[in-house]
Amino acid sequence: MTGRQMARPDDIDWGAVDVTVRFGGIAALTNVTIDLPPGQVTAVVGGDGAGKTTLLGALAGRVPVGTGTVTMPDRRRVGVQPSTSGVWGDLSVDENVDFVAEAYSIPRDSLAERRARLLSRAGLDHVGGRLGAQLSGGMRQKLGFCLAMLPDPEVLLLDEPSTGVDPVSRVQLWQLIAEAAAGGAAVLLLTTYLDEAQRAHRVLVLDEGHTLGFGSPDDIVSSLPGAITSSGTRPDGVDAHRCWRRGTDFRIWRPNEVASSSPGDVDLEDAVIALMLAREEARRD
């Protein structure tokens, strides 16, 4: 399903259909639809205040929905990792696990196996006695991920798990996320890293609570109405902007000094920038 097709609650496994959330006069989400298929990672991207955390809160049952429908499994089968990692700093790694296991009523016999498997995969099996506050940022996020995985969730909701995490831990986190999806979980991942979103099965692009695009990274690139091309040199007359528009066509400038740029290849980042520019222009008109 793409964002352009009308979805009905019956069409989706888990997710939200046509959801609107308001905080007083602020429309945090407007008619947003997202389905979360089991076995897939769905990334949500967007700038500050785009509505990402509100969407996760609505799916987790923590934010009241004004209109629309949210379809989720029993709360005991929903794992949530908040942006703060979800780790208690004054509890040890093992105590964090015990605490969450109790909250989810996980039986002792299955807890031992899950604890060993998850902490070992996250490389945390040797630090069971260390306080949460004494873990490195990357270790804390990996523990937060393990806590969210503890109930063996059907749906896993992750709020920017890799923000502030070093590149090695980021790769490890991604392996854990990919394994969770391969094990059958429907994964929702909020991220501000578009290279990360590029690896997801599908991406929802939000801007001020509105859907700008939804589909595979390739779908998002091809959803732009005109051609999108990139070049390594800045044309005359274009100042600081990285993207500009002529009619329905977009051109992306990839500065030469960015070593990883490969002019000619249009990626998700280019497409998201173009979508945001198009919306900004539409708002001005």
Ligand SMILES: Nc1ncnc2c1ncn2[C@@H]1O[C@H](COP(=O)(O)OP(=O)(O)OP(=O)(O)O)[C@@H](O)[C@H]1O
């Ligand atoms: N509890 C609240 N009360 C009032 N307004 C809120 C509340 N929570 C969020 N908002 C507003 O709703 C909009 C969406 O916020 P949200 O936190 O969902 O965005 P976000 O995409 O997660 O942003 P960021 O990446 O900056 O965290 C913003 O305008 C925000 O100010």
